[in-house]
Amino acid sequence: MDEPTIDYRTPRGALAAGARDAVGAPVAVLAAGYVGYGALASGFDFPLHVIVVSSLLIWALPGQLIMLEMHAVSAQLVLIVLAVSLSASRFLPMTTVLAAMMRHPRYNSWPMYASAQLLAMTCWVAAVNRCPQLPAEQRLPYFVGFALVCWLASAAASAVGYFAAGALSELVKLALVFMNPIYFLLILAGETKAASGRLALVAGAIAGPIAYTLAPQWSLLAAGLVGGTAAYALHRWSRRG
Amino acid sequence: MGDLLLLVLACAAGTYLWRALGVAVAGRLDPDGEVFTWMACVALAMVAGLVSRMLIEPVGVLATTSLGVRLAATACGLVVYFVVTRRNLLAGVLAGCVALVLLQTLR
Numbered sequence: 001m002d003e004p005t006i007d008y009r010t011p012r013g014a015l016a017a018g019a020r021d022a023v024g025a026p027v028a029v030l031a032a033g034y035v036g037y038g039a040l041a042s043g044f045d046f047p048l049h050v051i052v053v054s055s056l057l058i059w060a061l062p063g064q065l066i067m068l069e070m071h072a073v074s075a076q077l078v079l080i081v082l083a084v085s086l087s088a089s090r091f092l093p094m095t096t097v098l099a100a101m102m103r104h105p106r107y108n109s110w111p112m113y114a115s116a117q118l119l120a121m122t123c124w125v126a127a128v129n130r131c132p133q134l135p136a137e138q139r140l141p142y143f144v145g146f147a148l149v150c151w152l153a154s155a156a157a158s159a160v161g162y163f164a165a166g167a168l169s170e171l172v173k174l175a176l177v178f179m180n181p182i183y184f185l186l187i188l189a190g191e192t193k194a195a196s197g198r199l200a201l202v203a204g205a206i207a208g209p210i211a212y213t214l215a216p217q218w219s220l221l222a223a224g225l226v227g228g229t230a231a232y233a234l235h236r237w238s239r240r241g
Numbered sequence: 242m243g244d245l246l247l248l249v250l251a252c253a254a255g256t257y258l259w260r261a262l263g264v265a266v267a268g269r270l271d272p273d274g275e276v277f278t279w280m281a282c283v284a285l286a287m288v289a290g291l292v293s294r295m296l297i298e299p300v301g302v303l304a305t306t307s308l309g310v311r312l313a314a315t316a317c318g319l320v321v322y323f324v325v326t327r328r329n330l331l332a333g334v335l336a337g338c339v340a341l342v343l344l345q346t347l348r
Contacts, residue, residue, distance in 0.1 A: 024330065024331050025330035025331040025334055028331060028334070029334060046245060047245070050245045050246055050249055053246070053249055054249040054252070054253075057249060057250065057253035058249065058252050058253045058256050059256070060256050063252060063256055064252075067248065067249070067252050071245075071248060077247075077248060077251065080248065080251075080252065081248075081251045081252055081254075081255045082255070084252040084255050084256060085252075085255030085256060085258060085259070088255065088256040088258075088259045088260075089259055090259075090284075090287050090288075091256070091259035091260045091263055092259045092262055092263045092266070093263070093280050093281075093283045093284040093287065094263065094284045094287075095259070095260050095262075095263025095264055095267065096263040096264075096266045096267045096270060096280055096284075097267075097277065097280050097281045097284050098263075098267075099263060099264045099267035099268075100267040100270040100271075100272045100277055101272055103267070103268075103272070109264070109268075112264045112267075113261060113264050116257075116260035116261060116263065116264050117257060117260060119260060121288060124284075124288075125288065128281075128284075170302065170305075171342050171345065171346065173302050174302050174303065174305075174306065174341060174342060174345060175338040175339070175341065175342050177299075177301065177302050177303050178303060178311075178314065178337065178338050178341045179334055179337075179338055180295065181292050181295040181296050181299075181315075182314070182315060182318045182333070182334050182337035182338065183330070183334045184288060184291075184292045185292050185296070185315065185318070185319070186318060186319065186322045186330060186333045186334065186337075187330060188285070188288065188289060188292070189319070189323075190322065190323070190328055190330075192285065194281075196278055196281070196282055197281065197282070197285050199282070200281070200282040200283075200285040200286045200289065201285055201286070201289040202289070203286050203289075204285060204286030204287060204288065204289030204290040204293070205289045205290065205292070205293035206293070207286065207290050208289065208290025208291060208292070208293040208294040208297075209290075209293055209294050209297045209298050211290065212294045212298055213298070219290070219294065220287055220290065220291055221287070223286060223287060223289075223290030223291075223294075224283045224284065224286045224287030224290060225283055225286075226286075227283075227286030227287075227289070227290060228279070228280075228282035228283030228284070228285065228286035228287070229279065229282070229283065231282045231285075231286060232278060232279045232282040232283075235278075235282070236275075
């Protein structure tokens with residue numbers, strides 16, 4: 001792993017730096033998504049407190065949207081929970097990779113399990129790129145600072161969406177929805193430094209739409225496993241060659 | 242109303258399961274090892290796959306735009322991010338969104 005190139009001196013300094021880094025594009029993108037979620041949920045007659053609690057406790061926008069849509073068509077509770085849980089399987093490789101990076105003797109298992117609740121794709125991309133540059137002790141606090149700001153801002157944004165539901169025009173919704181893919185494209189293309197990671201991005205980008213046309217339900221997992229494994233194999237092969 | 246809260250709690254538990262499992266697996270993983278590199282590749286490919294799917298085959302409101310409009314707006318975002326502002330994320334994201342809205346209204 002790379003040598004640390006950034007030092008916030010103390011864990012507390014890293015926490016503050018993470019919080020500062022979240023303010024700006026990450027919070028704007030998440031807020032845009034969660035305003036849309038709050039507006040949609042109010043249309044399905046979800047009360048305000050349930051909307052905010054769902055953003056804090058589920059904290060996974062795709063899963064929350066699945067929950068809303070399946071509840072709207074009166075699907076059974078068990079089926080809704082299964083579908084939401086399946087959509088959250090992406091957290092397994094994401095949490096594994098990040099938690100392995102953030103490990104340090106100072107932090108035992110409970111801060112790890114607690115901070116896992118704060119993980120979202122936005123925070124993962126930011127932390128996975130920043131962590132290798134930090135001393136090991138500062139990685140978990142950096143992530144927690146970053147994710148905590150995103151988490152609270154998104155819960156607030158879902159409340160804003162609840163009240164703004166009627167006021168959003170189609171064009172505004174379009175801009176809000178487009179923020180997510182464009183944000184991830186830019187940060188992934190701009191910040192992924194490792195050669196294996198760059199290969200994985202290209203392989204995943206190709207595999208994603210193909211997997212989606214073949215099996216929408218499994219497309220995320222399939223694109224990750226097939227694209228990621230292909231990229232890993234190619235990376236090993238090129239290193240050997 | 243209690244039913245909705247129960248629904249949310251059950252969905253939250255079904256989501257947290259994977260997060261906890263990830264932490265448990267991470268405890269046995271060497272960050273410099275081959276398994277870690279492979280898992281990082283899988284996670285990145287998953288995210289990239291989702292992004293390209295959202296751009297190429299979107300669902301919902303984005304599906305009302307044409308592929309050409311979305312790709313042109315994406316190009317605007319890329320140019321502003323990499324060339325014009327030298328990696329200002331917020332500027333790149335906003336440029337992409339503004340371009341999308343403009344292209345959609347002018348169409």
